[in-house]
Amino acid sequence: MVGSPLSSPLDVLANPAGGGLLLIVGPPGSGKSTLVKRYLAEGLAREEPCLAAVVDEPPHRFELELQGHVKVDLSEKLKEGLLHILDFFTWRGGVLVGDMRYKPVTTLDAIIAEAEATSPWRMAVDSITTLAFHFPADSVWRFLDTLRVKAALRGNSIAATLEQGVHSKSFQESLRHIADYTLELRVEERRVLWSEQVRRYVRLAVPRQAQVGKWIKLKS
Numbered sequence: 572m573v574g575s576p577l578s579s580p581l582d583v584l585a586n587p588a589g590g591g592l593l594l595i596v597g598p599p600g601s602g603k604s605t606l607v608k609r610y611l612a613e614g615l616a617r618e619e620p621c622l623a624a625v626v627d628e629p630p631h632r633f634e635l636e637l638q639g640h641v642k643v644d645l646s647e648k649l650k651e652g653l654l655h656i657l658d659f660f661t662w663r664g665g666v667l668v669g670d671m672r673y674k675p676v677t678t679l680d681a682i683i684a685e686a687e688a689t690s691p692w693r694m695a696v697d698s699i700t701t702l703a704f705h706f707p708a709d710s711v712w713r714f715l716d717t718l719r720v721k722a723a724l725r726g727n728s729i730a731a732t733l734e735q736g737v738h739s740k741s742f743q744e745s746l747r748h749i750a751d752y753t754l755e756l757r758v759e760e761r762r763v764l765w766s767e768q769v770r771r772y773v774r775l776a777v778p779r780q781a782q783v784g785k786w787i788k789l790k791s
Contacts, residue, residue: 597756
């Protein structure tokens, strides 16, 4: 991924060439999960095998929102094995059996094993923030770095989300350090007459090259 010519921060969603880790960072409501779904939608539109580790929301809702970004029938993609959805969310709620269309996972190693078994061209983890509430921070770091290395060796890519300011600064910086790209998001709220106007912006950083792009407005 590093070194690819990018005219816009969002180009990396459509062109994750070369493999590696894309870290999507921002405050609540800034569009992190939406960008993850756009990233997967790009792959599905190209018939690329995709895998999503769903941590923050019920997997059926993740699928429903992802369906809004693609023209193909996701239920068919699930049957064909071009889309795999890992259900970490149900286990978090103390339920051991969820929707059989989604593979239940309860450990970080299980997510790695599923990635190995399915060999997705694009993988998404939403979110690293919540995983770090259930597992030690160093374990989560090793988990993401393992996925990154395996993806880079295969020429595949991973998008993972991280909420700003929730965990320690050292943990956040350690994740930024291993990322090949970081998409940073911010939200601006402005009161217009009797209503509030919310605008979302995104910029691209390449950690190892210390490059920070300009903030651009994110389309809804």
